[in-house]
Amino acid sequence: MSDKEDAAIVEVSKLVKVFRDFWRRPKVRAVDGLDLDIRRGEIFGLLGPNGSGKSTTIKILLGLLHATSGDVLVFGRLPRDVETKARIGYLPEESYLYNYLTPYETLDFYGRLFNLDSGVRAERIDQLLEMTGLRHAARRQVGEFSKGMARRVGLAQALINDPELVILDEPTSGLDPVGCRQVKDLMLALAKRGKTIILSSHLLADVEDVCDRVAILYNGSIRAQGSVNQLLEKRESVRLTMPSLPPDTMKRILELVREKIGKEPEIDHPSMNLEQFFLEVVEKANRTASQQSGATPTDAMAGYLTKE
Amino acid sequence: MMLRIKQFLALAGLTAVEALRQPICILLAVSGVVLIAALPLVIMHTFGEDGKQVRDGALAFHFVFGLFIAGHAAGTMLSREMKSGTASAVLSKPVSRELFFLSKFAGITAVVVLFSVCAAAATLLSERVAEKFYFTSGLTGYMTDNQTGTMLVCAPLAACFVAALVNYRFKRPFASTAFVMLMFFLVLVLLVCGLFDVTGRWMPYDIGVQWRILPVSLLITMALVVLTAIALTISTRFEMVPTMVLCGAVFLLGLMSDYVLGRYAGSSRLCGFLYAVVPNWQNFWTVDALAGGGSVPLKYILSAGYYAVIYTAGILCLGMLSFRHTEMK
Numbered sequence: 040m041s042d043k044e045d046a047a048i049v050e051v052s053k054l055v056k057v058f059r060d061f062w063r064r065p066k067v068r069a070v071d072g073l074d075l076d077i078r079r080g081e082i083f084g085l086l087g088p089n090g091s092g093k094s095t096t097i098k099i100l101l102g103l104l105h106a107t108s109g110d111v112l113v114f115g116r117l118p119r120d121v122e123t124k125a126r127i128g129y130l131p132e133e134s135y136l137y138n139y140l141t142p143y144e145t146l147d148f149y150g151r152l153f154n155l156d157s158g159v160r161a162e163r164i165d166q167l168l169e170m171t172g173l174r175h176a177a178r179r180q181v182g183e184f185s186k187g188m189a190r191r192v193g194l195a196q197a198l199i200n201d202p203e204l205v206i207l208d209e210p211t212s213g214l215d216p217v218g219c220r221q222v223k224d225l226m227l228a229l230a231k232r233g234k235t236i237i238l239s240s241h242l243l244a245d246v247e248d249v250c251d252r253v254a255i256l257y258n259g260s261i262r263a264q265g266s267v268n269q270l271l272e273k274r275e276s277v278r279l280t281m282p283s284l285p286p287d288t289m290k291r292i293l294e295l296v297r298e299k300i301g302k303e304p305e306i307d308h309p310s311m312n313l314e315q316f317f318l319e320v321v322e323k324a325n326r327t328a329s330q331q332s333g334a335t336p337t338d339a340m341a342g343y344l345t346k347e
Numbered sequence: 348m349m350l351r352i353k354q355f356l357a358l359a360g361l362t363a364v365e366a367l368r369q370p371i372c373i374l375l376a377v378s379g380v381v382l383i384a385a386l387p388l389v390i391m392h393t394f395g396e397d398g399k400q401v402r403d404g405a406l407a408f409h410f411v412f413g414l415f416i417a418g419h420a421a422g423t424m425l426s427r428e429m430k431s432g433t434a435s436a437v438l439s440k441p442v443s444r445e446l447f448f449l450s451k452f453a454g455i456t457a458v459v460v461l462f463s464v465c466a467a468a469a470t471l472l473s474e475r476v477a478e479k480f481y482f483t484s485g486l487t488g489y490m491t492d493n494q495t496g497t498m499l500v501c502a503p504l505a506a507c508f509v510a511a512l513v514n515y516r517f518k519r520p521f522a523s524t525a526f527v528m529l530m531f532f533l534v535l536v537l538l539v540c541g542l543f544d545v546t547g548r549w550m551p552y553d554i555g556v557q558w559r560i561l562p563v564s565l566l567i568t569m570a571l572v573v574l575t576a577i578a579l580t581i582s583t584r585f586e587m588v589p590t591m592v593l594c595g596a597v598f599l600l601g602l603m604s605d606y607v608l609g610r611y612a613g614s615s616r617l618c619g620f621l622y623a624v625v626p627n628w629q630n631f632w633t634v635d636a637l638a639g640g641g642s643v644p645l646k647y648i649l650s651a652g653y654y655a656v657i658y659t660a661g662i663l664c665l666g667m668l669s670f671r672h673t674e675m676k
Contacts, residue, residue: 058676098676101438103439103675105672123441124440124442129436135432135435135436136436137361139368140364148361151353152441152442154354
C-alpha cells in the first residue's frame with residue numbers, strides 16, 4: 040500500500056452504547072469503551088462475530104444512533120452534523136432500497152439529496168449503472184431484483200456523491216464472485232485516490248485482500264488492532280515458492296532442510312484460489328454469452344470515481 | 348436554503364410516489380369511490396331524502412377511507428421505513444431529521460388531497476344520481492340520473508383499464524397510474540355531467556350538481572390533513588398497526604369530544620385540558636349545514652382552516668421533537 044496521510048478523519052474515544060427497552064431499562068451493551076482512529080486514505084476493516092458491535096459503531100458514526108457516552112468526531116465534527124454527511128457514502132448491511140423505484144429513480148433521488156446538477160447526476164447515474172452491470176435493468180422496480188442486484192444498486196447509491204469517506208457494511212453480501220472482485224478492485228481504486236474506506240465484513244478473505252489496518256471487535260470492544268501484515272505474519276516460519284525441480288535436487292534440498300530444522304518440512308504445490316479460477320471461467324463464458332437477465336459482469340468503473 | 352427546498356421537494360415527491368405505487372392505496376381509493384357510487388342503488392324510497400342520505404353517506408365514506416389512507420400511508424412511510432432501514436439510508440445523506448419528517452408529511456398530504464379530490468367528485472356525482480323529485484318545465488316526478496350513474500361507475504373501470512394499458516405498453520407502475528387516472532376520469536365526468544341536466548338537456552352547471560357540497564368536502568380534507576399529522580407523529584414511536592389503532596382511537600374520541608369531554612370542560616381541569624388537546628372532528632363535519640338547501644359560510648371555513656393549521660403545526664412540532672430522538676436501529 041502507498042503512504043497515507045496521517046490525519047485522523049474518524050476519532051472515537053471511550054465509546055459506549057447501551058440499547059434500552061421501551062421502559063428505558065438497559066437491555067444490551069452493544070459497544071463498550073471503544074477507542075478508534077481512522078486515518079485519511081486508508082482502508083480500515085472492522086471485523087467481529089455477529090453482535091460484536093460493528094454495525095452499531097458505524098451507525099453512531101453516521102448519527103443514526105446516539106452514543107450513550109464517549110466522544111465521536113467525523114471530519115472533526117459531531118456525527119449528527121448535516122454538512123459532514125455530504126462527504127460520506129454509506130452502504131448499509133441490507134440494501135434498504137425503495138421497492139417501488141427503479142435503479143435509475145433511486146440514484147436520481149439520492150443525487151438530488153446531494154444537490155448534484157441534473158447534468159452531473161445523469162452522467163454519474165449512467166456511469167454507475169454501467170459499473171454495476173445494471174444498465175439493462177435500469178427501468179425495472181428494485182423490488183423485483185435478486186439480493187445481489189439490489190446490493191449493486193445499494194453500492195451505486197453509496198458512491199453517487201463521490202464521497203471522501205466510504206462506509207461499507209458487508210458490501211459483498213449477496214454478490215457473485217465477479218461482483219466481489221469488482222467491489223474489492225473498486226475499494227483499492229478509491230483508496231488510491233485518497234478516499235478513506237471503512238469496511239465491515241464477516242468475509243475475512245475480502246478484508247485480508249484490501250485492508251490496510253483492521254480492528255477485531257468482540258462484545259463491543261476491540262480485541263486486536265493493527266495493520267493486516269503485522270497481525271497475520273508468522274515470523275517463526277518461512278515459505279519458499281519455486282518452479283518444479285528434478286527429484287534429485289529436491290531430495291538434496293529436503294535433506295539439507297531436515298538436517299537444519301530437525302523435522303520434516305511441509306511441501307505442497309501452490310494453487311490458485313477458487314476466486315481466481317471462477318473469474319477465469321466466467322470471463323471465458325462471458326465472451327461467448329448472448330444475453331443475460333441478471334447483472335452483467337463488467338470491468339468498467341465509473342469514470343468520476345477513478346479520475347485523478 | 349435552495350438546497351433544503353430541493354431536498355424537501357425530492358423527499359416529498361418520493362413519499363407521494365411511493366405511497367401511490369403501493370397497491371393498498373389504489374385499492375382503498377377505488378373501494379371508496381365504488382362504495383360512494385353504489386349508494387344511490389341502496390338508498391331508495393326514503394320519501395325524498397335520497398339525495399341527503401346519499402350525500403351524508405358519501406361524505407362519511409370520504410372521511411373514513413381518507414382516515415385509512417392517511418393512517419396506512421403514515422405508518423408505511425415512516426415506521427416501516429425506520430424498520431426496513433430506508434430511513435437510515437436517507438438520513439445518512441445530508442438531510443436533517445426535521446426536513447425528513449416534514450417532507451414525509453407533505454408527501455402523504457399530497458396523496459390524501461388527491462384522494463379527497465376523487466372522493467369529492469364522486470360525492471357530487473353520486474348525489475346527482477340519487478333519486479329526487481323534479482318539478483321543472485320539462486320534467487315532473489321522481490327520477491334518477493342514470494347517465495351520470497353509468498359514467499360514475501365506468502370511471503374507476505376506465506382508470507384501471509388505462510393503467511393496465513400503460514403498464515403493458517410503457518411498463519409504468521399500475522397502481523400510481525390508476526390513482527391519477529381515477530382522479531382524472533372522475534373530474535372529467537363531473538365537468539361533463541355539469542353541462543347537462545338530468546334529462547340530458549344542455550344546461551351548463553345548474554342545480555343538477557350540488558356545488559355547495561364542496562366546502563364540506565374541503566373541511567373533511569382539512570380534518571384528514573390533521574389526522575395525517577397525528578398519524579405521522581405517532582408512527583415516530585410505534586409501528587404501523589399500533590399507529591392505525593391509535594389513530595382510530597383519536598378519531599373516535601375526537602368525534603365524541605363535545606359529549607365526552609366538552610360537557611365537563613368547565614368544571615374539570617383534566618377534561619378541559621383533554622378537550623383542548625384532542626382534535627374536535629365535529630368542527631370539520633358540517634353536513635347538517637346543507638340541510639334545507641343551506642351551505643357552509645366562508646367565515647366558518649376560514650376559522651376551521653385556522654384551527655386545522657394551528658393544530659397541525661403543533662402536532663408536527665411534537666412529531667419533529669419525537670423523531671429527533673428516535674434511534675435508527
